[in-house]
Amino acid sequence: LLFICPYSFICLYLYSSSNNLHKKDSNRMLFPRKIVFLEELLKRIPLYITLKEPTIMMEKTLVILKPCTLQRGLVGEITNRFERKGLRLAGMKMVQLTDEVLSEHYAHLSAKPFFQRVKDSMMACPVIVCCFEGVDAIEAVRALTGPTNGRKAAPGTIRGDYSMSFQENIVHASDSPEAAEVELKRFFKPEEIFDYKQATFDFLYANDEY
Secondary structure, eight states, X not given: OOOOHHHHHHHHHXXXXXXXXXXXXXXXXXXXXXXXXXXXXXXXXXXXXXXXXXXXXXXXXXXXXXXXXXXXXOHHHXXXXXXXXXXXXXXXXXXXXXXXXXXXXXXXXXXXXXHHHHHHHHTSSOEEEEEEEEETHHHHHHHHHOOSOGGGSOBTBHXXXXXXXXXXXXXXXXXXXXXXXXXXXXXXXXXXXXXXOOXXXXXXXXTTOO
């Protein structure tokens, strides 16, 4: 979006002068003088062209630490990876998932032959559901977790470092803003997600990044 306010005014000024020129012969000498004046003015006025940057929004996203993470004693290590990145923990709780909740959560897999296996795995013991917040948090979390198949995940990602499985792959993470909104409402009540400013916030982002 371009904003060139001084030049809009100048165009109107010239248009008005040209109209007056046709109305009064006495303005014939005045109009060229206005042109000269404006040419000098333009040399002194910088061209203000503002390219509007896309608005960068703080995002909240859901992360589920799966039963395999709890059974292997990795909860602290995994949450530490997200916090070290700079993501703010906005909500966290332990829950025992049910078949009903999982049928809704994994509805997109309902036609797959492994649908029940996925649900059974997620009900093996309680899980820990987390809400993390940050600029572009959804993309940042997905980059940290790595691809679904732990065997193919790159070293340095959570799944690349801790998983050898397509199913027992440590975490679930929302894959889009739309999914994050639906999933957070599924697992958290509004009062279970907290807003507070990190003491380190000013050292995580530049002041025009959020």
